[in-house]
Amino acid sequence: MSHVFLATETALDRAVVIKVLAPELTSEVLATRFRREFQVTAVLGQHPHILPVLSTGTNGGLLYFITPYIEGESLRHRLRREGKLPIDDAVRILSEVASALAFAHEKGIVHRDIKPENVLLSGGHAILADFGISAVLSTPRTPAPDHDEPRLTELGMAMGTPRYMSPEQAAGEAEVDARSDLYSLAVIGYEMLTGAPPFAGDSALAMMNAHLNVTPKGVGLLRPDTPRQVAEALGIALRKAPGDRFQSADAFRAALGGTFSGDSVAAHGRRRWWGVAAGAALLLAVGSYFTFQRHEQRERFPNLVAIAPFEALGTDLGVWREGLADLLASNLDGAGPLRTVPPSVVIRRAPARTDRNGARLLAERTHAGVVIYGSLIASGQDSVRVTATIFETETGRSTDVQLRDAVARMDRLADSLAVAILREMGSTRAIGATRLASLGSSSLPALKAYLQGEQFYRRSDWDSAAYHYQRAITLDSTFAPALRHLSNALGWKLTPGLEVAHEGYQYALLAGRLNRGLAPRESVLVAADSIFAALQLEKQGAPTPARMTLVRRVTDLLDEGVRRFPDDPEMWFKFGDVHYHFARFVFPSRSTMRTARDAFERAIALDSAFAPAYLHQLELAANDQDVEAIRASTAAYLALDPHDVQAQGVRLMQRLLDPLTAPSFNADSAVANADPQVLQSAFGILAPLMDSAETQVAMARTLLEAVRSGRAPGDMARGVQASYTMTLVMRGHLAQALATADTAQWLPFAEAAFLRAVPADSAGRSFDRWLTEPALARRVSVAAVYWSLGGDTARFRRAVQLAAAGKLPAFPPALLPGWHALARGDTTAAIAALTIPDSACASWCWEARLPLAFLLSARKRDREAAAILDQDFLAWPSLKVMWILERARVNERLGVRPKAIDAYLYVANAWRHADPVVQPYVEEAR
Numbered sequence: 001m002s003h004v005f006l007a008t009e010t011a012l013d014r015a016v017v018i019k020v021l022a023p024e025l026t027s028e029v030l031a032t033r034f035r036r037e038f039q040v041t042a043v044l045g046q047h048p049h050i051l052p053v054l055s056t057g058t059n060g061g062l063l064y065f066i067t068p069y070i071e072g073e074s075l076r077h078r079l080r081r082e083g084k085l086p087i088d089d090a091v092r093i094l095s096e097v098a099s100a101l102a103f104a105h106e107k108g109i110v111h112r113d114i115k116p117e118n119v120l121l122s123g124g125h126a127i128l129a130d131f132g133i134s135a136v137l138s139t140p141r142t143p144a145p146d147h148d149e150p151r152l153t154e155l156g157m158a159m160g161t162p163r164y165m166s167p168e169q170a171a172g173e174a175e176v177d178a179r180s181d182l183y184s185l186a187v188i189g190y191e192m193l194t195g196a197p198p199f200a201g202d203s204a205l206a207m208m209n210a211h212l213n214v215t216p217k218g219v220g221l222l223r224p225d226t227p228r229q230v231a232e233a234l235g236i237a238l239r240k241a242p243g244d245r246f247q248s249a250d251a252f253r254a255a256l257g258g259t260f261s262g263d264s265v266a267a268h269g270r271r272r273w274w275g276v277a278a279g280a281a282l283l284l285a286v287g288s289y290f291t292f293q294r295h296e297q298r299e300r301f302p303n304l305v306a307i308a309p310f311e312a313l314g315t316d317l318g319v320w321r322e323g324l325a326d327l328l329a330s331n332l333d334g335a336g337p338l339r340t341v342p343p344s345v346v347i348r349r350a351p352a353r354t355d356r357n358g359a360r361l362l363a364e365r366t367h368a369g370v371v372i373y374g375s376l377i378a379s380g381q382d383s384v385r386v387t388a389t390i391f392e393t394e395t396g397r398s399t400d401v402q403l404r405d406a407v408a409r410m411d412r413l414a415d416s417l418a419v420a421i422l423r424e425m426g427s428t429r430a431i432g433a434t435r436l437a438s439l440g441s442s443s444l445p446a447l448k449a450y451l452q453g454e455q456f457y458r459r460s461d462w463d464s465a466a467y468h469y470q471r472a473i474t475l476d477s478t479f480a481p482a483l484r485h486l487s488n489a490l491g492w493k494l495t496p497g498l499e500v501a502h503e504g505y506q507y508a509l510l511a512g513r514l515n516r517g518l519a520p521r522e523s524v525l526v527a528a529d530s531i532f533a534a535l536q537l538e539k540q541g542a543p544t545p546a547r548m549t550l551v552r553r554v555t556d557l558l559d560e561g562v563r564r565f566p567d568d569p570e571m572w573f574k575f576g577d578v579h580y581h582f583a584r585f586v587f588p589s590r591s592t593m594r595t596a597r598d599a600f601e602r603a604i605a606l607d608s609a610f611a612p613a614y615l616h617q618l619e620l621a622a623n624d625q626d627v628e629a630i631r632a633s634t635a636a637y638l639a640l641d642p643h644d645v646q647a648q649g650v651r652l653m654q655r656l657l658d659p660l661t662a663p664s665f666n667a668d669s670a671v672a673n674a675d676p677q678v679l680q681s682a683f684g685i686l687a688p689l690m691d692s693a694e695t696q697v698a699m700a701r702t703l704l705e706a707v708r709s710g711r712a713p714g715d716m717a718r719g720v721q722a723s724y725t726m727t728l729v730m731r732g733h734l735a736q737a738l739a740t741a742d743t744a745q746w747l748p749f750a751e752a753a754f755l756r757a758v759p760a761d762s763a764g765r766s767f768d769r770w771l772t773e774p775a776l777a778r779r780v781s782v783a784a785v786y787w788s789l790g791g792d793t794a795r796f797r798r799a800v801q802l803a804a805a806g807k808l809p810a811f812p813p814a815l816l817p818g819w820h821a822l823a824r825g826d827t828t829a830a831i832a833a834l835t836i837p838d839s840a841c842a843s844w845c846w847e848a849r850l851p852l853a854f855l856l857s858a859r860k861r862d863r864e865a866a867a868i869l870d871q872d873f874l875a876w877p878s879l880k881v882m883w884i885l886e887r888a889r890v891n892e893r894l895g896v897r898p899k900a901i902d903a904y905l906y907v908a909n910a911w912r913h914a915d916p917v918v919q920p921y922v923e924e925a926r
Helices: 028-044 076-081 085-104 178-193 204-213 228-237 249-256 264-265 272-277 280-285 318-332 343-349 356-366 407-425 444-457 462-475 478-492 499-515 520-537 545-564 569-586 593-606 611-624 627-638 645-657 667-673 677-684 697-708 722-731 733-739 749-756 760-772 773-789 793-804 816-823 829-834 848-859 862-869 877-896 897-910 916-925
Strands: 002-009 014-021 057-058 061-068 120-121 125-128 302-308 311-314 368-379 381-393 398-406
Touching: 028 085, 057 545, 076 120, 076 178, 085 120, 085 125, 085 178, 085 249, 120 407, 120 520, 120 773, 125 228, 125 697, 125 760, 178 228, 178 733, 178 773, 204 398, 228 249, 264 722, 272 318, 302 318, 311 318, 311 816, 318 343, 318 368, 343 356, 343 569, 356 368, 356 381, 368 407, 407 444, 444 462, 444 478, 478 499, 478 520, 499 520, 520 569, 545 569, 569 593, 569 611, 611 627, 611 645, 627 645, 645 667, 645 677, 667 697, 677 697, 697 722, 722 733, 722 749, 722 877, 733 749, 749 760, 749 773, 749 877, 760 773, 760 793, 773 793, 773 816, 773 848, 816 829, 816 848, 848 862, 848 877, 862 877, 877 897, 877 916, 897 916
Parallel strands: 302 368, 311 368
Antiparallel strands: 002 014, 014 061, 057 061, 120 125, 368 381, 381 398
16 A cells, blocks of 8 residues: 655754555545545554554655554564464463553454454564554444545455454454454464464465364364463454454453563663654653553542642742642642542643633543533632532533632631532542541732642753742741652752752651641652651661561552552652662562663653653663663653753763764863863663663772762762772673772672682682681671582681581571581572562562572573572672673573573673683673
8 A cells, every 4th residue: 555665853953663554555445534534543552562653644645654663573473483473472461462452442443454463562562553544433432534434445345464354354344443443453363373274275364264164173183382371262262253252452461361470571672662653742741651561550539639720810920820720739639539649740731721612621631530620710809719620521521610819818718619610529529528638728918839849840841840839838947848849859850969968868758747637649649758758767788677668668658559540640750759769679579670770761751841750760771771762861861851950960861871962062172171070960760771882880999980070969979989889890891890999898809709800719718818807797798608609618617607606697597507508519498598589678679689599590490590590680790790601591591582682782881891810701692
């Protein structure tokens, strides 16, 4: 039907695909179908597994549309190359395409040409393309664009590809619905798992006849290792009669469940196609593309309330345009079954004018079942009249409420309005008696200052927000939400020094003590910030039982928070922040960097203008070596036009990452001349990225020179020497790290010893000093791991005896049996003893998991080893590289090629220019 071109969009310097209707095929029907293709695809472009449309148009009588260029291959190419696919890969692709179909079917659209050629694979994920012959269901929920719904396929015409047609398509039936797509998807699943489609034929007619009359062999017979539920799901989806199949794509996807986890899906790829296709504008338009691993089908929630900003007509009413919506959201949230959409989400998604049509649009964007909108009009010199409309989106029923009060009593007016709204909504819902929630203050001046701060807070203007929150607290020192938001604003503005951070945490602790009578959402956030502050203020070190209890409490609290408020960007940000700073260190088997990154990306998708969510997300994308995601997120973040030190650091990082964007840019000069605080901010993002230029080494060296020359602020000095040394170790420059380290730094020596870069006798003499010098005694647990791995039973026994006699710090008792067994060469006993839960090892889990993972791998117990090695390694940088190398070996043996490739690439890039002692590992990885 069309000619397809690969092109470069010069404005954004990105690769795109242009699809042009073939002029020799142009006819009214084909032109209509072509228009429908890009119109339909535009409707579906919000789903992460559907290829979006960037733009459309006509040029010289030719119809065309433009999509991102997807770097990768089609499923057809992969099937030709590999035949059968690994089960996890096949189920993941089926699930992702089913998710895309669920979204399309909800919009009233049937694809009708599901086949491997139309499933694109990039970064391990599936993207469904080509809705060119899709038909609109007979009763679509979403009307076709321009309300033009001609049925383009004549009765009796079989549209589709014969090998993948459903029986009803093969019979030429006019009413082909969503269940036809599920049949075709099941055919693809059968082919991915068995290496051949379920039906064969010498001609298209023979193939179509087979679909109508032949029952295929069960998948389990042809591939016995197929999980039972997957084989059964495919069997149901392949039934001849549509009524006997799954009735929705969500039901099909659910039946496939239980064979893979979100973490394992995420690890198969980095969504690299997104960065190739995306610039800042596209990221802001369809931010959910790189955010969700799987689309979560969301329906309209009848008790979810979106409160739009009120129109304000009057000189003194400006603050109440958004402020009244804030107050109503607080009062209605948690009243009976009601839950309110966070005001920040509403304000981002509200149309310019909210009337009945605008309310429908806002409901669509927020999935709310009720939209409240209205106006505030000055009445006389000192009073105001408010009109609120309660619009029920499912029934179209609307009710108006009007009230009047003094301008000086806007708090009372807001309460009265909330009571009137609840009374009206109580006629159709079991709301019952409800005590209005409080924003935390009975002082109108304090409340007004707080609401002014909220408006700046939503726009990431932290200085202005902090000023107004401080005014609110001055007027009412018990104002918990103002205290919490002041804590956040102080933490996010500029690059806080220790004093500013400490002050901010104190405000959060005070807010926690005043957490009474607040709306449910605000109460959760106040409690979470208070616990977070307590954890940050506590002295760092090995987690105490009390600290672990706090981490567990705040993790559980935010688990419940994101469950109750799944569309709240701030809740997801807090969830990610807790996992980033605490949970992954305390519960490494169930909290990972991926957990935190997904939460930050979800926060961004829900509110792409919430600047704080980008900063840790950029660091985590760098840790994943996901350069394309870094570029896309950087462009989106900088499009918000931030001006603080962190933003300057991101701009420097962007230029270092893409120096070709500015031909005159000199990376060495930019690093050497950068402001130390700006350089430190950029270093924080780029430190884990294994680029060939070793940019982070140059940055760390420059920071060290800035500290030594006095150019850097005094509070930066602490840790800069250690950062430089550990960066050298991370990139494999062990000799230089040992020569550079000061006398207080012992980790570089220990890492070099573990890598056998230090002769055994030299390591032995140094470790012997740790046994006799009290100042060095805290290091002995590290030496114990070294001795047990090396089978040095004599030194190991001596250390245990000294610890038992109180001359050394006690070893973690949970680890001693495993170390003992390992030292004497009893690997079976060592594996059993080192298999311990998170709760038994806390921050030193690596001292058990490192030897355990390598022992399991050596015994070829690869699935058990992979379960450990796929966790984050949060200890030493050089051992992390060895950890990832072992991950590559194990996953290669398991046939999980994408994960193995990513891991081998990491090792080869990390130590590309490293010392000769580790070059054999680099050669292996290459």
